[in-house]
Amino acid sequence: MFLLSFIPDAWITLAVHIIFGLGIIGIIVGTVLNHIPFVNSYGKIIRAVSIALFVSGLYFEGGIGVETEWRAKVAELEAKIKVAETQSKEANTKLHTKVVEKIKLVQVNVANNKQTINTNKQVIDAECNLNPKAIEVYNNAIKSGAK
Amino acid sequence: MKRLILISLLLTGCATSVPVRMSFPQAPESLTKPAEELQALDPNKKKLSDLLENANTNYGEYHKLKQQNDAWIEWYNTQRKIFEDVK
Numbered sequence: 001m002f003l004l005s006f007i008p009d010a011w012i013t014l015a016v017h018i019i020f021g022l023g024i025i026g027i028i029v030g031t032v033l034n035h036i037p038f039v040n041s042y043g044k045i046i047r048a049v050s051i052a053l054f055v056s057g058l059y060f061e062g063g064i065g066v067e068t069e070w071r072a073k074v075a076e077l078e079a080k081i082k083v084a085e086t087q088s089k090e091a092n093t094k095l096h097t098k099v100v101e102k103i104k105l106v107q108v109n110v111a112n113n114k115q116t117i118n119t120n121k122q123v124i125d126a127e128c129n130l131n132p133k134a135i136e137v138y139n140n141a142i143k144s145g146a147k
Numbered sequence: 148m149k150r151l152i153l154i155s156l157l158l159t160g161c162a163t164s165v166p167v168r169m170s171f172p173q174a175p176e177s178l179t180k181p182a183e184e185l186q187a188l189d190p191n192k193k194k195l196s197d198l199l200e201n202a203n204t205n206y207g208e209y210h211k212l213k214q215q216n217d218a219w220i221e222w223y224n225t226q227r228k229i230f231e232d233v234k
Contacts, residue, residue, distance in 0.1 A: 110207035
């Protein structure tokens with residue numbers, strides 16, 4: 001069945017129709033030959049072979065319907081996946097652009113704040129000096145605690 | 148050798164073909180950057196402006212991470228919706 005997936009649908013359908021058609025024609029020819037003297041022994045052989053062809057042809061006719069249905073489903077799913085992969089890439093590009101822009105805004109805000117601190121340094125530092133203990137506590141808060 | 152080829156060919160009859168496969172979506176590059184460490188305050192810098200500057204830098208890092216985190220949530224929801232639409 002795995003190897004069948006490499007053969008085009010049209011070829012398989014054609015082969016099955018030929019087997020089935022040969023079976024029907026063979027049964028008719030075999031039945032006719034059965035009634036003609038001297039060749040009726042060939043008629044029996046043709047008929048037996050044709051019945052086998054007819055039965056297998058009939059079986060494959062049923063099978064081909066299922067196979068075609070599955071192939072259609074696979075093609076449909078492949079098309080959906082292709083669309084989904086394109087959508088996924090587009091969504092990623094949009095998101096990337098959005099994140100980069102937002103991070104730039106954050107950086108601008110940080111830079112502006114830094115500028116304000118530098119401008120007002122003298123006023124800010126005029127009334128306060130940090131105790132070493134305060135710095136220690138502050139730095140401890142920065143540590144996550146997780147290892 | 149002929150037997151090996153014959154057996155290999157026969158065994159392919161038992162193989163199940165899986166022609167439909169969806170690749171796992173890649174995350175945008177901006178989301179895969181690791182987080183920066185928070186900066187500790189230099190014990191020799193004892194002025195309030197130094198503390199503010201340090202806090203400003205660290206808050207900036209937090210805001211960057213918040214953007215990344217929000218983006219990860221959006222990425223997950225979008226990709227999940229796209230994946231579910233395929234079914």
